[in-house]
Amino acid sequence: MSIRPKVLFLACAAFSVSAYAQHGIDAGDINRNGAACNDFFDYANGAWRTAHPIPDYMDRWSRRWESGEINKEHVRDILTDVSKKTDWSKGSAEQLSGDFYAACMDDARIDALGAKPVQPLLDEVRALKTPADVQRTIAHLHDIGIAVPFGLMPAQDLHDPTQMIAHLTAGGLGLPDRDYYLKPEKRFAEAREKYLVHVAKMFELAGEKPAAAKSDAATVFAFEKRLAEASLDNVALRDPTQQDHKTRFADLGRLAPSFDWAAYFDAGKLAHADLNVTQPKFLQQFDKELKSTPVAQWRSYLEWQVLNAAADSLSAAFVEQNFAFNGKYLSGAKEMKPRWKRCAESADNQLGEALGKKYVEKYFPPEAKARTQEMTKYILLAMGDVIRDLDWMSAETKKKAQEKLASFTVKVGYPDKWKDYAGVQISRGSYWDDVVAASRWNVDDGRGQIGKPVDRARWGMTPPTSNAYYNPLLNEIVFPAGILQPPAFDVKANDAVNYGAIGVVIGHEITHGFDDEGSQFDAKGALSNWWTPQDKEKFNARAQCVVKQFDGYFIEPNIHHNGKLVLGESIADLGGAKLAFLAYKKSREGKAPEPTLDGFTPEQQFFIAWGQWRGDEIRPEAQRKMVQGDPHPIAKYRVNGPLSNLPAFKDTFQCKADAAMVRPAADRCEVW
Ligand SMILES: [Zn+2]
Numbered sequence: 001m002s003i004r005p006k007v008l009f010l011a012c013a014a015f016s017v018s019a020y021a022q023h024g025i026d027a028g029d030i031n032r033n034g035a036a037c038n039d040f041f042d043y044a045n046g047a048w049r050t051a052h053p054i055p056d057y058m059d060r061w062s063r064r065w066e067s068g069e070i071n072k073e074h075v076r077d078i079l080t081d082v083s084k085k086t087d088w089s090k091g092s093a094e095q096l097s098g099d100f101y102a103a104c105m106d107d108a109r110i111d112a113l114g115a116k117p118v119q120p121l122l123d124e125v126r127a128l129k130t131p132a133d134v135q136r137t138i139a140h141l142h143d144i145g146i147a148v149p150f151g152l153m154p155a156q157d158l159h160d161p162t163q164m165i166a167h168l169t170a171g172g173l174g175l176p177d178r179d180y181y182l183k184p185e186k187r188f189a190e191a192r193e194k195y196l197v198h199v200a201k202m203f204e205l206a207g208e209k210p211a212a213a214k215s216d217a218a219t220v221f222a223f224e225k226r227l228a229e230a231s232l233d234n235v236a237l238r239d240p241t242q243q244d245h246k247t248r249f250a251d252l253g254r255l256a257p258s259f260d261w262a263a264y265f266d267a268g269k270l271a272h273a274d275l276n277v278t279q280p281k282f283l284q285q286f287d288k289e290l291k292s293t294p295v296a297q298w299r300s301y302l303e304w305q306v307l308n309a310a311a312d313s314l315s316a317a318f319v320e321q322n323f324a325f326n327g328k329y330l331s332g333a334k335e336m337k338p339r340w341k342r343c344a345e346s347a348d349n350q351l352g353e354a355l356g357k358k359y360v361e362k363y364f365p366p367e368a369k370a371r372t373q374e375m376t377k378y379i380l381l382a383m384g385d386v387i388r389d390l391d392w393m394s395a396e397t398k399k400k401a402q403e404k405l406a407s408f409t410v411k412v413g414y415p416d417k418w419k420d421y422a423g424v425q426i427s428r429g430s431y432w433d434d435v436v437a438a439s440r441w442n443v444d445d446g447r448g449q450i451g452k453p454v455d456r457a458r459w460g461m462t463p464p465t466s467n468a469y470y471n472p473l474l475n476e477i478v479f480p481a482g483i484l485q486p487p488a489f490d491v492k493a494n495d496a497v498n499y500g501a502i503g504v505v506i507g508h509e510i511t512h513g514f515d516d517e518g519s520q521f522d523a524k525g526a527l528s529n530w531w532t533p534q535d536k537e538k539f540n541a542r543a544q545c546v547v548k549q550f551d552g553y554f555i556e557p558n559i560h561h562n563g564k565l566v567l568g569e570s571i572a573d574l575g576g577a578k579l580a581f582l583a584y585k586k587s588r589e590g591k592a593p594e595p596t597l598d599g600f601t602p603e604q605q606f607f608i609a610w611g612q613w614r615g616d617e618i619r620p621e622a623q624r625k626m627v628q629g630d631p632h633p634i635a636k637y638r639v640n641g642p643l644s645n646l647p648a649f650k651d652t653f654q655c656k657a658d659a660a661m662v663r664p665a666a667d668r669c670e671v672w
Contacts, residue, residue, distance in 0.1 A: 010170070026612065037650075041636045056335040082098035099426045104346055105343050106428065134302075149172030165450060166275040170231050186583055200217035201223070219297050243277065246276055330621060356415075369412050382508075383575075393535050411477070440461045467483060488505065508572040510575070550633060555623050566632065
């Protein structure tokens with residue numbers, strides 16, 4: 001569990017990579033008994049999935065996830081190497097990341113310390129007597145990245161994206177989202193029961209007697225349930241207008257009068273300036289809790305939140321209990337990841353740009369950057385052509401859309417300016433203390449941006465990350481070096497294959513600028529409507545087609561995707577596949593055709609590359625969790641959903657009009 005504040009409004013897709021002997025698609029991974037036009041997901045990667053069961057430590061598995069894990073091996077090699085030396089100059093990237101990793105890997109020492117590292121924090125919470133004490137401790141927890149029950153994060157002003165302001169956010173829940181507390185379905189009721197047991201066990205590990213632990217767990221649950229009732233649900237969280245509440249500092253006191261905002265902002269060295277309250281109703285509930293909930297209940301709640309944040313950094317008993325609930329029960333993993341993987345992930349989370357430089361030097365050649373930039377150029381051009389040719393959009397709105405497209409920023413590989421972690425105190429003494437020190441630095445780094453012009457050079461992901469994102473407030477697409485690895489991207493592979501895998505990802509991120517959420521932000525990144533009412537209505541009708549399509553995808557008899565929740569990602573997948581295919585064709589104009597591979601034409605290779613890279617096997621628990629809370633559909637429908645709408649797919653595999661992979665004309669969705 002990370003204790004760093006989450007970044008708002010990042011619409012991203014999750015992906016990855018791998019070390020490959022073969023450059024391109026692998027015909028051996030295809031299910032030859034299947035039919036491309038019947039179930040392309042199964043056709044493209046069915047044989048691979050049969051031959052590669054999900055490892056016990058994962059909740060899903062594909063070539064994409066495999067390559068993400070290989071990335072972690074690269075990170076480990078770098079960390080192991082720097083941690084061998086103990087005389088790096090204090091504060092250097094090597095000293096910080098090397099000592100952080102060494103402290104994390106020293107499980108004998110961590111186990112011997114038990115709950116001791118977190119004891120001072122627990123003592124502080126257990127000593128709370130008055131509402132004023134509660135407020136001081138909330139501020140202290142925020143200083144070290146434990147953002148409960150609300151959080152404060154830097155983000156751009158939604159209406160003036162040149163400026164960074166504070167955003168007050170809702171948080172403080174131990175279950176994944178509000179529905180887990182409130183919905184009557186059996187799976188949520190069961191999760192609540194298991195959660196109560198889990199929280200009680202954590203209290204016991206921190207030294208409570210079983211009866212007290214049980215009663216404290218019940219207090220925590222009731223407390224969090226009240227917060228959940230005042231929180232937005234997952235669909236509302238995707239709607240920026242529902243989180244747009246610019247507030248004068250003076251009015252914070254009206255919204256939540258029981259909290260001393262002046263003292264809180266002063267302690268954080270923050271000016272008393274205008275800010276955005278993302279969820280006013282939540283803040284009012286927080287105020288009610290401060291005013292009327294006995295401090296004894298606050299003690300239980302905050303103690304639990306401290307334990308929850310610290311669990312993964314403490315002894316094996318805490319780590320295992322945390323895994324039993326979050327990893328095993330909620331996600332279906334059978335065993336924990338090896339310690340080195342967890343430590344590599346943690347080092348990357350906390351000090352990612354310290355080791356990122358070395359990662360890039362070793363695993364991201366300049367030609368990979370150049371080729372990605374070239375592909376991106378063609379895919380942006382394809383989007384320009386698509387907008388130009390739309391038959392449903394007025395010239396007026398098209399002009400605005402083209403303006404927005406022309407102002408996209410593209411970031412590839414790694415930041416031009418690296419973070420300087422000077423002053424972070426990292427040693428091999430106590431892993432939890434290192435996590436706190438790094439979190440504190442990250443919190444300060446964030447607070448330092450508030451009240452200043454936006455720094456467009458910053459990155460929201462670290463270089464080794466196997467992922468990508470679109471940020472509507474900066475109107476930028478970002479592809480870390482960690483995703484630009486085989487088989488998503490391979491400098492030695494055919495263009496057809498690269499466009500089919502990473503190209504679709506690039507098209508996906510570009511389309512996010514024009515999905516149901518991104519389309520509400522203009523060329524400058526402001527939340528501002530640039531659509532004529534008629535065009536907006538037509539766009540919404542097209543989006544509704546996608547909602548309906550995904551509402552119809554079931555994972556179990558009574559559980560299906562929530563079309564509204566996955567709308568943005570599904571519009572992006574549909575646009576991404578279309579754009580990358582067009583861009584591939586355009587990029588090959590005037591060049592000799594690429595070779596067939598195992599009898600597959602370049603166009604077929606394009607789609608197979610997408611199906612092979614994206615397709616995964618997933619555990620039922622993880623699938624249920626995704627359908628409930630993840631704005632991304634499961635891989636099967638990320639492959640079959642968009643492709644069954646795409647005429648280029650139908651033509652490439654010569655599918656009959658009534659094939660399962662060809663949606664009837666009346667149901668066919670096309671947004672962009
Ligand atoms: Zn996405």
